[in-house]
Amino acid sequence: MNTTTLVRNPVITAWSAVSPFGIGRDAFADGLHAGRATKLALDKELWTGPDAEACLVPGFTAAGVLGKKGTRSMDRATGLAVATVGKMLDDQPRGREIATGDHAALVLGTTTGSAQSMMDFTRDSLTGEKPFFVDPSRFPNTVMNCAAGQCAIWHQLRGPNATVAGGRVAGLHALNYARRLLTSGRADTALCGAVEEYSAARSWLDRVGSGDDARVLGEGCAMVQLECGAEDPGRRALAEVRAVEFGVFTDDCGPALTACVRRALDRAGASAADVWAVSPSGTAGPGEEAALREVLGDLDAYRSPDLSLIGDTAGAASAMQITAVLAMAERDRGAAGRVALITAVDEGVVGCAVLGLA
Amino acid sequence: MSNEVQERKARIKDMVVSALEVEPEEVTETAMFVDDLGMDSLGAIDLLAALETGFGVEIDQAELPRLVNIDAVYEVVAEVAGWPLTASA
Known part of the structure; x- marks a missing residue:
């Protein structure tokens, strides 16, 4: 028996985002469609890093969005993730029934978790009167999987819980990990x-690491809900995950990305003619566009969300790209039946997802 | 009760409010942390750490079971910090 014919591709049935456009999917879609800039001068009392400007989730604090209880020691990354999952579940009539409980998995991409939490905790230990005079409730924030774990605790997601570190490619790694959990029957x-x-x-790390003073940093969390075959005919699949592929490179991302995109399209059974939207990472320099042109031809022929509006969202970037093409597709009849291509590039790694739009 | 004792109890109360994430009005001097304020083991450790950093003392973890309400906490910290015990303690 050929099992591949039995396994259907997972489909995306919901999405949400907490981004510099605001909290929830409507704010994200509206901001994206309006092409609204989100860059703001930072309040230097609150943000002591080297940046003068950034793209922040407006007015976001974990306690402000989630309530006072349980948020005293919650860090910003965790708050963003817990809020995004909550929004996605509450946006659907039966969200909590469908996507929580024993068979509900959560996979979260990140760069390093919260750099701020790690540094603060270490600093407290070094500057306090005793090395152990630290706030123990802040210790969980120093591990990378804190946000994923808190999402599961807050929202009763008792299935597999995974954190995938991968910089700008992390969102695609998470999508692939989630896809495998579903196709192997580990979660519903x-x-x-x-x-x-x-x-x-993060702004200090970025400034020192990249040496790029012009880059404006952004933040947020973007999530999709993945299922294998919707049993409920009343619920519509928004997109099918047709392929997720990765590649590695040493110096030039171009050849690896070209090969990765070709492989992804091939696996998806799609060609350049089927492509409706292309969302490149946009932060990998001219090599990324050149590689895409080699496979797809003139990139102006495709729709492409402008994610520079929300700054460099780094670890969240490719997840933002996924929700951005979904947001575009749901307001454009021309998208149905076509595919969207999402590419990501970070140090040494390229990734490409092909989504079949419903 | 001397002003100093009251001041210290007020500081302890702030720490309890923060560690247990409860409202200040819930925390009376005799309110029981576990039964009345829902303290769990993590909350107890948070409180212990707050007391240590706040008052610059070290409290043996064996004392954790004694941290049942504000009066009891005052007594435990008083022992290691060399504060006078109050009449009520």
Whole structure:
């Protein structure tokens, strides 16, 4: 028996985002469609890093959005992720029934977790009167999987819980991990996406690491809900995950990305003619566009969301790209039956997802 | 009760409010942390750490079971910090 004919591709049945456009999917879709810039001058009392400007989730604090209880020691990255999952579940009439409980997985992409939490905790230990005079309730924030774990605790997601670190490619890694959990029967639903917080610690790391003073940092969390075949005919699949492929490179991302995109299209059974939208990472320099042109021809022929509006969301970037093409597709009749291509590039790694739009 | 004792109890109360994530009006001097304020083991550790950093003392973890309400906490910290015990303690 050929099992591949039995396994249907997972479908995306919901999405949400907490982004510089605001909280929830409507704010994200509206901001994206309006092409609204989100860059703001930072309040230097609150944000002590080197940046003068950033794209922040407006007015976001974990306690402000989630309530006072349980948020005293919650860090920003965790708050963003917990809020995004909550929004996605509450946006659907039966969200909590479908996507929580014993068979609900969560897969979250990240760069390093919260750099701010790690640095703060270490600093407290070094500057306090005793090395152990630290706030123990903040210790969980220093591990990378804190946000994923808290999402599961808050929203009763008792299935597999995974954190995937992968920089700008993390959102695609998470999508692939979630896809595998479903196709191997480990979970009935998988919430997957990626999160990145803005912080003084991250801005220092970015400034020193990239040497790029012009880059404006952004933040947020974007998630999709993945299921294998919707049993309920009343619920519509938004997109089918047709392929997720990766590649590695040493110096030039171009050849690896070209090969990766070709492989993804091939696996998806799609050609350049089927492509409706292309969302490149946009932060990998001219090599990324050149590689895409080699496979797809003139990139102006395709729709492409402008994610520079929300700044460099780093670890959350490719998850934001996924929700951005979904947001575009749901307001454009021309998208149905076509595919969207999402590419991501970070140090040494390329990724490409092909979504079949419903 | 001297002003100093009241001041210290007020500081302890702030720490309890923060560690247990409860409202200040719920925390009376005799309100029981576990039964009345829902303290769990993590909350107890949070409170212990707050007391240590706040008052610059070290409290043996064996004392955790004694941290049942504000009066009891005052007594435990008083022992290691060398504060006078109150009449009510």
